[in-house]
Amino acid sequence: MRKPDNNLLKNRRITFDSNVWRKVVSPKDFPKDLKHTLFTELNNLCKSGQIIGCLSESIFNLEGIMKVDRKEIIGNDRGKVKRINTEFSGDVVKSGFTIGPDFEAHPGSGDYLKKHLNDARLVNFKILYCPRLAGIKNRDLTDSDFLNFSREISDRFADVVSEIESWGCGQAQIRAIGYKYAESWLDGIKIAPQSEKMNIAKAIAEWADADSLAAHIAYGNHIFCTYDEAKSAGNNSVFSMKHIALLTNEYGLDCRAPEYIFQNGF
Numbered sequence: 001m002r003k004p005d006n007n008l009l010k011n012r013r014i015t016f017d018s019n020v021w022r023k024v025v026s027p028k029d030f031p032k033d034l035k036h037t038l039f040t041e042l043n044n045l046c047k048s049g050q051i052i053g054c055l056s057e058s059i060f061n062l063e064g065i066m067k068v069d070r071k072e073i074i075g076n077d078r079g080k081v082k083r084i085n086t087e088f089s090g091d092v093v094k095s096g097f098t099i100g101p102d103f104e105a106h107p108g109s110g111d112y113l114k115k116h117l118n119d120a121r122l123v124n125f126k127i128l129y130c131p132r133l134a135g136i137k138n139r140d141l142t143d144s145d146f147l148n149f150s151r152e153i154s155d156r157f158a159d160v161v162s163e164i165e166s167w168g169c170g171q172a173q174i175r176a177i178g179y180k181y182a183e184s185w186l187d188g189i190k191i192a193p194q195s196e197k198m199n200i201a202k203a204i205a206e207w208a209d210a211d212s213l214a215a216h217i218a219y220g221n222h223i224f225c226t227y228d229e230a231k232s233a234g235n236n237s238v239f240s241m242k243h244i245a246l247l248t249n250e251y252g253l254d255c256r257a258p259e260y261i262f263q264n265g266f
Contacts, residue, residue: 015223024053027040056212069107071190076190128147128219169210227258
């Protein structure tokens with residue numbers, strides 16, 4: 001397995017998890033938080049450019065869908081196929097198609113998420129791509145929101161998610177639910193009984209978590225900042241101690257709580 005290229009560890013890029021980032025980008029919205037000062041200092045570090053705050057695209061593409069709507073939206077998404085204009089060259093006819101995300105399939109961010117996304121932009125946060133073929137995309141994200149991307153990053157992302165899914169984590173969990181009901185897991189999610197609704201919502205959250213870690217590793221970011229200890233999901237979570245240890249050993253993952261940043265001189 002490949003470890004991150006140390007040459008990519010520049011400008012102290014820190015990936016903030018879904019349980020941390022809102023308090024970092026919008027500390028004034030959480031004045032009663034016991035760690036308000038800590039989050040305000042992190043906000044100042046991002047604003048000044050001393051650290052570059054990053055967020056996984058999966059926070060908006062997957063977790064940004066309300067739990068009660070995830071079954072229907074993911075179950076019905078099939079991407080968008082576009083036909084390429086036919087070209088004639090002598091006796092040769094060239095034609096084909098492209099497949100990509102269907103931006104109309106995603107409901108977009110609610111006012112709450114949009115507000116925090118705008119605050120993230122104000123303190124120079126960047127989004128990490130999670131490249132998946134025809135994967136669902138949140139249309140509220142713009143090209144300027146994303147950190148530079150390359151084929152190398154895409155290949156490394158694929159490498160990491162493949163490893164994670166071999167453990168039964170990440171997207172593997174939502175696929176497992178779908179395959180109980182159909183040969184195509186997406187069709188299975190669509191026709192699954194309503195009793196599976198919350199299981200599907202949780203599995204999509206696990207998928208988002210795994211893609212966040214994979215994107216962080218793929219980009220070679222410095223620290224993954226989270227309070228997640230997999231207390232509710234247990235050993236099935238990518239954030240379990242076992243799986244974090246595997247990612248640390250295989251890819252050099254450095255997963256820390258926000259306090260660590262200050263304890264180590266940032």
